[in-house]
Amino acid sequence: MNIHSLLYICIMTKKDAILNAALKLVNKEGFYHLNMKNLSIEAGVAVGTAYLYFSSKEALINELYIRIVNDFKIAVLKGYDTTRADKDNFMEMVGNAVDFYVSNPDCFSFIEQYSYSPFLFKETHEENFLILEPLYKIIKLAKKRKTIKELSGPLCLALAYGPVVTMVRLHLAGKADLSKRNQRVGLVECCWNNIKAD
Amino acid sequence: MNIHSLLYICIMTKKDAILNAALKLVNKEGFYHLNMKNLSIEAGVAVGTAYLYFSSKEALINELYIRIVNDFKIAVLKGYDTTRADKDNFMEMVGNAVDFYVSNPDCFSFIEQYSYSPFLFKETHEENFLILEPLYKIIKLAKKRKTIKELSGPLCLALAYGPVVTMVRLHLAGKADLSKRNQRVGLVECCWNNIKAD
Amino acid sequence: MNIHSLLYICIMTKKDAILNAALKLVNKEGFYHLNMKNLSIEAGVAVGTAYLYFSSKEALINELYIRIVNDFKIAVLKGYDTTRADKDNFMEMVGNAVDFYVSNPDCFSFIEQYSYSPFLFKETHEENFLILEPLYKIIKLAKKRKTIKELSGPLCLALAYGPVVTMVRLHLAGKADLSKRNQRVGLVECCWNNIKAD
Amino acid sequence: MNIHSLLYICIMTKKDAILNAALKLVNKEGFYHLNMKNLSIEAGVAVGTAYLYFSSKEALINELYIRIVNDFKIAVLKGYDTTRADKDNFMEMVGNAVDFYVSNPDCFSFIEQYSYSPFLFKETHEENFLILEPLYKIIKLAKKRKTIKELSGPLCLALAYGPVVTMVRLHLAGKADLSKRNQRVGLVECCWNNIKAD
DNA sequence: AATGAATGAGAGTTCATTCAT
DNA sequence: GATGAATGAACTCTCATTCAT
Numbered sequence A, B, C, D: 001m002n003i004h005s006l007l008y009i010c011i012m013t014k015k016d017a018i019l020n021a022a023l024k025l026v027n028k029e030g031f032y033h034l035n036m037k038n039l040s041i042e043a044g045v046a047v048g049t050a051y052l053y054f055s056s057k058e059a060l061i062n063e064l065y066i067r068i069v070n071d072f073k074i075a076v077l078k079g080y081d082t083t084r085a086d087k088d089n090f091m092e093m094v095g096n097a098v099d100f101y102v103s104n105p106d107c108f109s110f111i112e113q114y115s116y117s118p119f120l121f122k123e124t125h126e127e128n129f130l131i132l133e134p135l136y137k138i139i140k141l142a143k144k145r146k147t148i149k150e151l152s153g154p155l156c157l158a159l160a161y162g163p164v165v166t167m168v169r170l171h172l173a174g175k176a177d178l179s180k181r182n183q184r185v186g187l188v189e190c191c192w193n194n195i196k197a198d
Numbered sequence E: 001a002a003t004g005a006a007t008g009a010g011a012g013t014t015c016a017t018t019c020a021t
Numbered sequence F: 001g002a003t004g005a006a007t008g009a010a011c012t013c014t015c016a017t018t019c020a021t
Helices: A003-033 A036-043 A047-053 A057-077 A086-103 A105-115 A122-144 A153-172 A181-195 B003-033 B036-043 B047-053 B057-077 B086-103 B105-115 B122-144 B153-172 B181-195 C003-033 C036-043 C047-053 C057-077 C086-103 C105-115 C122-144 C153-172 C181-195 D003-033 D036-043 D047-053 D057-077 D086-103 D105-115 D122-144 D153-172 D181-195
Strands: none
Touching: A003 A036, A003 A047, A003 A057, A003 A105, A003 B003, A036 A047, A057 A086, A057 A105, A057 A122, A086 A105, A086 A122, A086 A153, A086 A181, A105 A153, A122 A153, A153 A181, A153 B153, A153 B181, A181 B153, A181 B181, B003 B036, B003 B047, B003 B057, B003 B105, B036 B047, B057 B086, B057 B105, B057 B122, B086 B105, B086 B122, B086 B153, B086 B181, B105 B153, B122 B153, B153 B181, C003 C036, C003 C047, C003 C057, C003 C105, C003 D003, C036 C047, C057 C086, C057 C105, C057 C122, C086 C105, C086 C122, C086 C153, C086 C181, C105 C153, C122 C153, C153 C181, C153 D153, C153 D181, C181 D153, C181 D181, D003 D036, D003 D047, D003 D057, D003 D105, D036 D047, D057 D086, D057 D105, D057 D122, D086 D105, D086 D122, D086 D153, D086 D181, D105 D153, D122 D153, D153 D181
16 A cells, blocks of 8 residues: 555545535435535535536536445345346345345435436436346346246336335335334335236 | 406416426426526516415425325325225226326326425425325225235335336336326236235 | 595595605615515505506605605794794794604604615705705804804704704604603703804 | 735735725615625625625625724724813814714714614614713713713713714715814814803 | 635526506 | 506525636
8 A cells, every 4th residue: 555545545535425425415405405515514525625526516416326326236136146046036136125225215315316306417317217127137037937927027117116115215204114124025025926926 | 257257267377377387397307407587487477476476486386296296186086985895996096096197297207306305395395195195094994804915004005006106107217108098907906916815 | 625626635645645654664664675565555555556646666755755854844944933032933943843853753764864875866865954954044144143153054053953863863762851842942952052152 | 924814814805895895885875775796896706705704785784884883982982081181081082083984984974874774784773872882971970070061961962972963964965064173173172062061 | 636715697586667457 | 546466677695616725
């Protein structure tokens, strides 16, 4: 480790501080009220510093979104194994998704807000459904192997993933409880039952 | 109809024009980019006119939300009949919800955006889940009568309603199709199957 | 009395109501906060009605000022008699001024506010000191007759009238009392003593 | 003096430029016509800059008022000496007041305007008479020592200070002349004579 | 790299004035 | 004459972005 790597670490730390502050504030007060002054205070840096790492507020939010989606994908795919049974993979992956959302409620809320801000950040708007991709692949594979019902891909996705989103929403609103592992497993089991072949 | 009723209609029309313009613009460009200048142009009125009917931009959005939720509830409850079988009521009401969303995509998007704007409009934030109330009642009733599975209320709600939200999202993104009636009925049938007693 | 005089009375009543409302509101909230909406509410007329009698807000305030100054002059000159002693005339007229201010505190405050709004209403700005004219005449006359000190005209005016203004200000602020007649006479006596020849 | 003190001076200068511009414009066009755009142009800064130093237009005017009253008090009390004769102190202090007004006509006009803007700036409205405090103390002291007439405190104040205000008004309107020192001393001498014991 | 004072376009809102009724 | 809904210029204030330090 030399002076440059130290510098590098320092830069990463500031950039991360800014992204973390953005995530926190967007969830506390919404996109609408996010401003660079409060963001810099929350991140513990000067306003100008954010512009060393991001070309604009929009670019900052875009990068945050991409980062969160990436983290989500990595978390979901953890433990994915093509040699296992479809159900096992489904349980693993959807379970991972629920765990991720419950452990990172800010990320969940951010994704939801971001998806419903049409034309706010045009470039990445097309990617709004990329988050569903890993799951979509499993479902298409399972359909070929007839381990799940003969329904259209999107419908399967909706039956298997929709309840997760609604349940996490209810959980975060204090109207449902997903804090215990068996509760989360129960939810995922139900989702699988929604689409498994009779 | 006399001169006074014409005047009355005119006043209503102006307020409605503003609300309709707000709904359109929020969905075209998002809360973030909604501004009173563009809103007034879209509505075909002067900037000041909006302030004859709404005390502030926030109040305008709140009234729009309340109006949409109300319209949704009315649409959902249409045809609800306590003497019918639980499934029939479920099919009717969830079918109504899907029909409403597909017929009024702007309303769907608005509700979704609004729900995920934390602290933007504090007063009505508590009502975010009121939209699920009519459905929740049916589910609780059906649970007592053992016509649906023995699962927690929120989980039933998530299994029955979550797929609807996701499916409408996919439909509006052009990744699924709910334009035909049988497609919508198919979706609702699946939702019922998710929770019906074995 | 015919229909036209009735109409005339009606017009006067509305115009007066507007002027009275303006006087009241200017003193309650200041020129700065006076607006035509509140003015019309206070006067019990429609906003447009004010524009039937005054070409603009500015013209309204100007007319009010001219009216008040006129009322003041009439009140001051009441009982003026060239055959009486200078002191008697002074006591009478300054006494009238003090009585007018104490009886019409709104008029006093309005005059003071109006005098110190430079360029707000340019046309009448030159008349700001017209209010002192009647008094100035007496002083110049008395000077010729050597019944008052040999001081410059403006200085006599200041010595004789300045205490009145300050005392009324203190009275209206609750820091002095001019509610009783002998208190007012005492003040005027002092003012005379300030300038009377030794 | 180093680079930091230069920076310090610059910051002070900017805030002062804004306050000075406000004082100038209020006197040129009145409170009523003061707006932040013209103010910033006059001060040679951007509109937003004013909001770095003052939370609002109202706060700006308040701070300006407090500053002027403070400057006035300091100027008046300069040379006050409890060991001197009452007359000497009176002559010194009232002379200071007249000098201050004549040297700073904008400050005089501002104080007069501000005092007569009821409810425009509520917080400091109570302080409207604080400007008379130093003078009031002298008068009360002199009354105990019987060096001035046996009149009520407010009346003495009015007799001693009222002529100053009126005379400065006439001077600023070009209807009297206080530009020479002996003219100002003459005025103050008269004021003292108004209240001195026989 | 880091700062934060300064900027000024643009936001939400007000309000004097108009005009169809 | 009387009304008050409608107007839109002009207001106060905000905030993403810049740049001298």
